[in-house]
Amino acid sequence: MTEHAPAGSIPTPQATAPDILRCAYMELVVTDLKRARDFYVDVLDLVVTEEDDDAIYLRSMEEFIHHNLVLRQGDQAAVAAFSYRVRSTEDLDKAEAFYRELGCPVVRRSGGFVKGIGDSVRVQDPLGFPYEFFHDVEHVERLAWRYDLYTPGSLVRLDHFNQVTPDVPKAVMFMEDLGFRVTEDIRDDAGTTYAAWMRRKSTVHDTAMTGGAGPRMHHVAFATHEKHNILAICDKLGALRLSDHIERGPGRHGVSNAFYLYLRDPDGHRIEIYTQDYYTGDPDNPVVTWDVHDNQRRDWWGNPVVPSWYTDASVVLDLNGQPVPTSERTDDSEMDVTIGADGFSYTRKNDEDSMPEWKKGEYKLGHQL
Amino acid sequence: MTEHAPAGSIPTPQATAPDILRCAYMELVVTDLKRARDFYVDVLDLVVTEEDDDAIYLRSMEEFIHHNLVLRQGDQAAVAAFSYRVRSTEDLDKAEAFYRELGCPVVRRSGGFVKGIGDSVRVQDPLGFPYEFFHDVEHVERLAWRYDLYTPGSLVRLDHFNQVTPDVPKAVMFMEDLGFRVTEDIRDDAGTTYAAWMRRKSTVHDTAMTGGAGPRMHHVAFATHEKHNILAICDKLGALRLSDHIERGPGRHGVSNAFYLYLRDPDGHRIEIYTQDYYTGDPDNPVVTWDVHDNQRRDWWGNPVVPSWYTDASVVLDLNGQPVPTSERTDDSEMDVTIGADGFSYTRKNDEDSMPEWKKGEYKLGHQL
Amino acid sequence: MTEHAPAGSIPTPQATAPDILRCAYMELVVTDLKRARDFYVDVLDLVVTEEDDDAIYLRSMEEFIHHNLVLRQGDQAAVAAFSYRVRSTEDLDKAEAFYRELGCPVVRRSGGFVKGIGDSVRVQDPLGFPYEFFHDVEHVERLAWRYDLYTPGSLVRLDHFNQVTPDVPKAVMFMEDLGFRVTEDIRDDAGTTYAAWMRRKSTVHDTAMTGGAGPRMHHVAFATHEKHNILAICDKLGALRLSDHIERGPGRHGVSNAFYLYLRDPDGHRIEIYTQDYYTGDPDNPVVTWDVHDNQRRDWWGNPVVPSWYTDASVVLDLNGQPVPTSERTDDSEMDVTIGADGFSYTRKNDEDSMPEWKKGEYKLGHQL
Amino acid sequence: MTEHAPAGSIPTPQATAPDILRCAYMELVVTDLKRARDFYVDVLDLVVTEEDDDAIYLRSMEEFIHHNLVLRQGDQAAVAAFSYRVRSTEDLDKAEAFYRELGCPVVRRSGGFVKGIGDSVRVQDPLGFPYEFFHDVEHVERLAWRYDLYTPGSLVRLDHFNQVTPDVPKAVMFMEDLGFRVTEDIRDDAGTTYAAWMRRKSTVHDTAMTGGAGPRMHHVAFATHEKHNILAICDKLGALRLSDHIERGPGRHGVSNAFYLYLRDPDGHRIEIYTQDYYTGDPDNPVVTWDVHDNQRRDWWGNPVVPSWYTDASVVLDLNGQPVPTSERTDDSEMDVTIGADGFSYTRKNDEDSMPEWKKGEYKLGHQL
Structure with missing residues (x-):
């Protein structure tokens, strides 16, 4: 994808990257925990593994680890962690070494940063994002067969994260050093890259880099089994007179070929509901590059992307819990050129x-x- | 629905209205028959019953009468007939008498106006629309069980017409005289009616009246079995790089509760794809009235209606094949108030x-x- | 369908038949009301309109009349009424006259026989079945838009009844006198009719006649929106370890072209879940006749019909609440010849x-x- | 899963196992290539990548490698290869060493054994099965976005193989040495293992071991996007009057939680159509063990497994193209105990x-x- 390291790029560490299995959970700070619970539990039907006055731990129907989402009460809506599961405890040592070599803030806590998770490493990565790595985790009941608990819009897996960053090629090169592989991207003839999708597990992505003022969190995505499950979420939002939580879609993505819907939670955090991308696990999986001027790239049906989808994103926190300042994008913005x-x-x-x-x-x- | 006949209303005929079974087919004039065939046959997969150099007769998968759509080559895109099937040949006599009493142009042709249809009455109704009534029709194979012929987006039934007319209450009162019943409508607190849905068969409508400059044809709608069939049509349009035929949707209607998609054919005629409204066959079926300011009335998910959907519609022809001049709406327009x-x-x-x-x-x- | 009245047939009354709109509800006697409630409400998610110690009144999601099913506590599992809605109160007078002329037991009760229903006529018809006719009924909220209440297997409409009777042609001729029309049937080359489907509303049937020892009730059927809803019911039964309530299916019918599933309730009453038959409202709707030896007639995929489906059925009660004795079929049985x-x-x-x-x-x- | 190596087990090689990515294709010998083409291409809509008088190379809609199935004309219906893709060419060296150490017949051919595939190793493994490993392969168009080519029952991925072998624990231990992990199995309280599912990619399996006389091939499975696609295949088989190709299902599996259908091709080879199992990529993915007496283990809805599904399977060929003799199972058979x-x-x-x-x-x- 990238032939040489341009000026300003992040150096490739000598340390071996940890073996990342998959995106595992996001920790979201919400300003009204009760209101957030109403949305994630009563509307989206995520399953409560555990909760207390400060935080709610939620999982999807097919998950067997403790949670895929932590909602934590706080003063400002933000993202506290993009958390990935690694193959073994040894990979935590590798993660520590990898990020320390890059001069990043690194904190390791043997008892974990949140309930249900054991030994964990949190870093503020070179792009400014709060990343977490862990292996040890409490197993809980995989509810896959509990059809008595399914609802019409049940979320069955955490699928991916999406991050906003000013310099997409720089971010991609760094993520490739971390062991991610690009599956698709959006470019133009002049050589500008607007966004890129990267994976560890064998789907189109575990995370994506979207060009814009960053570091910010663009969205976190959960999967359903079928397309009608996504339509059912829309129908339910309509019945509850909460349709103004729908920001964009439903529609078919060009990139990823998945069926999608974007929601905004009560704090404005963006949630994607997503289903049916494709297997990407071969090392020579063909990369798909889309022209930024192709109006089917983001919606295969040509439906326009709403401006807020391009402009809005969530603040991310550093390891001290402070908002990370953002830098503006200097390349052309996708919204401007489309x-x-x-x-x-x-x-x-x-x-x-x-x-x-x-x-x-x-x-x-x-x-x- | 309406308590008295306001000034300017159409008088109720003494003649008995014909017993209309259902909307049966529309005759569309297209300016490039080959191009229209590509769209209706190759893209939408309607079934060709019969065709010649001048016209193509198309039907849906579950239909047993000769056609649900006639495409006829002409110089100007237009609608030549909204055609309804009546219960018996005697109902044609009733139709003749009913419209003659109203002073409308009426032509009866024992051999029918198009192939496959027998004895027919065509009128230009008091609202200016070219209506047809027939009973005798050639039966063809009902392809309902021919799953070897189904495609992912197969259209299975003609569902309804939709007409644009300046004065909706006037149109509704006339249609009630013709034996239609209102199932749903859109109003405001000031008493303005913006649109109304009316049925003969036991669905939400056989036709609807949409307020606007008219007489014009707003759309003709075909049904699919399930929602995923409609999504498949969008996906196919994307694959064929014809996504600019998608005007609005897919989405869930508030009115009718159906799942929908609006397309524009190569001549700009609007086609709706529609599925899953509800049974309305009881005489006391509850009428649902929607507030024009409720932004879930036309899309249950609150997605905005695009302006062209409000403004564009097809010319209709009189019985001599000449375009019928339109009158402007004098009441508030739905687009303006929303x-x-x-x-x-x-x-x-x-x-x-x-x-x-x-x-x-x-x-x-x-x-x- | 039938050219002449064979010996033993029921005479055609001089009285005009009532104008029946549709099958409206069934009254089932169950031997353990609590256990029946668990099945119909907690498993099948029918909506409780009203209940007391003696009876539960249930409806489907799109219904606006008081109920589609009454469960009544009793000593023996049975059917107390097949109830049809008629167009007007005058049709009750017609029903009374029609059945009295045939010498049938007839009871009219101005306050209705069950809650929610007004002036009603109950008869034991010439075939031995307890039929009810009513027009006045309490309206309740049509939950069609209440997507916050839908479950993965929601039942949206009562679709039809199915009756077991020894002499199918005799039953069909009587039902045609009552105003029903045959849409499909199963026959053999020797002239034996094994089953017939008949409609008032514009679907394949409001009731069907299945050949066998009768009068008995074969099943009552509810509709879902889509096929996946039926699969979800099976999945839920599996999750609840109640899969032994599944008797046959899911599958695609040959007859009716609908997707189906047969369940048995805790008393053994058979419930069908059914979706997607076709429009039949035209008077010349083509009748489809299936060969009894065609193994796709009852399951389009050729899956064998289980013997219990042929042999088991529910007792029906006379107007005094006593079980009606059954007569054996004398023609060949479908199970025997297949x-x-x-x-x-x-x-x-x-x-x-x-x-x-x-x-x-x-x-x-x-x-x- | 297995604590010790019982007598008769296959020794664990010192050589490192190749890094297998996924099951990639099966080579089937068919006795009438034209008839097989009718089934796989015209009925199942697999895509022809290439064909000649001797063989047809087929792929699924989302595949980017040359093929997922080879049909080869021969005298006796059989399986010539279960073929897996490995991560790199070096893994072919490892495969060679691994099987040579076990004393298995091994043939390596730099030009591949079939069209489209490069350097390949074929072995007859210790269980008697013809296994192939390759990395180099011709890339072809991934048709994932070609919705103009999708049909209602389109197959989108090769999902897994299933092998019949007399001693399941022995087979599992060997496959674990080869790098596979068990995800689910069927056992009884007495310690007998009836079947086991094993994966390399992050699904429930790349192959499964089914207890019975072997080595034989039980089935090869292709995935669809959604459940309705599987139903559409059944519907199409009915329309073509080929429903006798349906052996079992459709249904929901207990094991794997997937929705399934089993077909038999014109030679009797069994094909499964399969959709929606779950992510298994974590090293501590919980193994699910089912009791052989649980009648929801193979069909979650409790529908009986037909005897032929237990007894029939395809002959496999050795590297000389000769049928491999089979050994009987000595443990209890699942059919007998159920x-x-x-x-x-x-x-x-x-x-x-x-x-x-x-x-x-x-x-x-x-x-x-």
């Missing part, structure tokens, strides 16, 4: 004239922003 | 302040039009 | 030899019964 | 008496075999 004043998108390359008049009107709408 | 400059919509009545900031941004977008 | 000792079935007519050996083994299984 | 004369199964452990009478009848059917 729906902004100078934007240009196509359904069929070199065939803009064929777009029907009424449809041009819809696209001009974007141009007015 | 997404226009003075518009106001809510997700939760009396709770606008609770809408998150980012979502307000999305709604302001509509306000800029 | 899976019995002399049975013979084909997947491809005139092509039995092509059936693979391993599959013949499966069919021989049936032959051993 | 549906055979001495069999006993339960829906609720220790609660056989609660099974309804009509259902016992269905189970007695199995007892008569």
Whole structure:
């Protein structure tokens, strides 16, 4: 994907990267725990493994580790950790060495930072994000066969994270050093990279890098079994008169080929519901590159991306619990080159004239922003 | 629904209305028959019953009458007939008498106006629309069990028509005289009616009246078996790089509770794909009235209606094949009172302040039009 | 369907038949009301409109009348009423006259026989079945839009009844006099009719006649929106370790083209879950006749029908609440001519030899019964 | 899973096992290539990558390697290879050494044994099965986004193999040496293992060992996106009057939690269609053990397994193309202990008496075999 290390890139550590299995959970700070519970438990039907006055530990139906999401009461909505599970305890030693060599803040806590998780390493990575690694974890009942507990929109797995960062190629090179592989990306002919998807497990991603002012958290995604489960979540939000939590979709992604929906929780944290991407586990899995001007790249059906999806994201915290300041993107922004004043998108390359008049009107709408 | 006949209303005929079974087919004039065939046959997978150089006769998978759609080559895109099947040949006599009493142009042709259909009555109704009534029809193979022919997005039934007319209450009163019953409508507190849905068969509608400059044809709708079939049509349009045929959706309607998608054909005629409304066959079936300011009325998930959906519609032809001039709506327009400059919509009545900031941004977008 | 009235047939009344809208509810006697509630409410998620120590009134999600099922505590499992809604109160007078002319027991009760229902006529019809007719009924909330209440297997409509009777042609002729129309049937080349499906509303049936010792109730059927809803019911029964309530299916019917599942309630009453048959509302709707030896007629995938499905059915009560004695079928039984000792079935007519050996083994299984 | 190596077990090689990525393709010998093509291409809609007079190379919609199935014309229906992809060319050296140390026949061919595949190692493994390993392979278009080519029952991935072997614990121990991990198994209280599922990729299995006379091939499985796709295959088989290719299902597995269907191809080779098992990629993924007497273990809905599913399987070939003789199972057979004369199964452990009478009848059917 990248032939050489440009100026400003993060050096490749001599230390061996830890063997990361998968994205495992996110720790979200919410400003009203009761209100957040209403959303994640009563609306989205995530399963409560454990809760106290300070935090709620939630998991999806097919999970056997203690949790996939921690909601913690705090003063400011933020992300406290992107947490990954590693293959063994030895990989925690590797994680420590890897990040210390890069000069990053690193804290290891044998009893873990949250309930249910054992020996853990937390770092603030070179991109500014709070990353966690752990192996030891409390096993809980995998509810996969508990069809008496399923609801029409049940979430069955944590699928991926998505991070906002100003310099996507720099972030990708660093993540490749950490052992991630790119599966898809969005670029333009001039060589700008707007976003990239990277995986450890054999799906399209465990995390993605989205170009923008960062470090910020773009979204965390849960999977359903089938597409109708995602539609059922929308229907339920409508019935509860909470449809204003729907930010974008449902739709079919171009990138990843998955069916998707974006929600905003009561604090504005963005949650994706996602189903049916494809197997990527072969080392020569073909990378798919999308043209940023292809208006089917983010929605295969050509439905416009709403501006807030590009502009809004969650603050991330450093290891002291303080908000990490963000840096602006210096490359072109995807919103500007697509729906902004100078934007240009196509359904069929070199065939803009064929777009029907009424449809041009819809696209001009974007141009007015 | 309506207590008295206001000034300007159409008088109730003394003649008995014909016993209409259901909406049966639409005759569409298209400007490039080959291009239209590509869309309806190769993309939407409607079944060709018969075709010649001038016209193509198409049906859905569960239909046993000759066709549900006629595409006819012509110079200007238009609608030549909204055609209904009646219970018996005697009902054609009733139709003739009913419309003649109203002073409408009426033509009866024993051999039918199109292939496959026998004795037929065509009228230009008091609202200006070209209506057809027939009973005799050629039976063809009902392909319901032919799963070797189904495709992922197969259309299985013609579901309904939708007409644009300036004065919705006037149109509704006339249609009630013709034997239709209202199932749902959109109103405001001031007494304005923006749209109404009316049925003969036991679904939410055989036709609907949408307020706007008319007479024009808003759309013709076909049903699929399940929601995933509609998503498959979107996916196929994406694969064929024809996603700019998608105008609105897919989504869940508030009105009708059906799952929907709106497409535009190569001539701009609007096609709805629709599934899963509810049984309405009891005479006291409860009428559902929606507030025009309820932003879940047209999309249960609160996704905005695109302006072209409100403004665009197809010309209709009189019995001489000439375009019928349109009259403007004098009541408030739904677009103006919802997404226009003075518009106001809510997700939760009396709770606008609770809408998150980012979502307000999305709604302001509509306000800029 | 039938050219003349054979000896033993029921005379056609001079009285006009009532205008029946649809099958509306069944009254089931259960021997343990608490246990029945667990099944219908906690497992099948029917909605309780009202309940007391003696009876529970249940409805489906899209229903607006008081109930679709009454469970009443009693000493013996039985059916107390097959209840149909008629168009108007005048149709009750017609029903009274119609059945009185036939010499049937008739009781009319202005306050209704069960809660929620007004003026009603109950009869023991010439075939021995307890039929009820009513128009006045209490309206309740139609829960169609209440997606916060839907479960993965939600039942949305009462679809049909199915009755066991010894002489199917006799029963069909009587039901045609009552205004029903045949949509499909199962016959053989020798002229025997094994079963017939008949409708008032525009679906494949409001009731069916299945040949066998009768009068007995074969099943009552509820509809789901989609096929996955039916699979979800099976999955839930598995999770609750109640899979032995599944008698047959899920599968695709040949007759009706619907997707189906047969359950047995704790008293042995048979419940069908059913989805996606086709529109039948035209007067010339083509009747589909299936050969009794076609092994795709009852299951389109050729899966064998279990013997209990043919042999078991529920006792029906007369108007005094006493079990109605049954008469044996004298024509060939469908079980005997298909899976019995002399049975013979084909997947491809005139092509039995092509059936693979391993599959013949499966069919021989049936032959051993 | 296994504490010690019992007498007769296969020694653990000193050589390092190759790093297997996933099951990649099966080579099937068919006796009528044209007839097999009709089934796999015209009915199951697998995609032809390449074909000649001797062989057809087929792939699934989301595959990017040359093929997932080779059909080769031959005199006797058989399996020529279970082929796995390894991480790198070096893993072929490891595979060679691993099997040579065990004294197995090993052939390496730098140009591959079939089209599209490069340097390959074929072995007859200690259990008698013809296994292949390769890394180099021709890339072809991944059709994942080609929704214009999808059909209602499209197969999207090769999911797994299933092998019949007399001694399941012996086979499992050997496969663990080869780097596989057990995810689920079926046992009884007496310590007999009836079947085991083992994985390399992060699904429930790449292959399973089923107890019975072996070595034989039980089935090869392809995945669909959703459950309705599997139902569509059944519907299509019905429409083509080929329903006798359906051997078992569709249903929900207990083991794996997947939705399934078993077909038999024109030569009797068994094909499973499979969807929606769960993520198993963590090293401490909980192993699920099922009691052989639990009648929901193989079908979560309690539907009986047909005898042919237990008894029939495909011959496998040695590296000279000769059929490998089979050895009988000496442990109890699953069919005997469940549906055979001495069999006993339960829906609720220790609660056989609660099974309804009509259902016992269905189970007695199995007892008569």
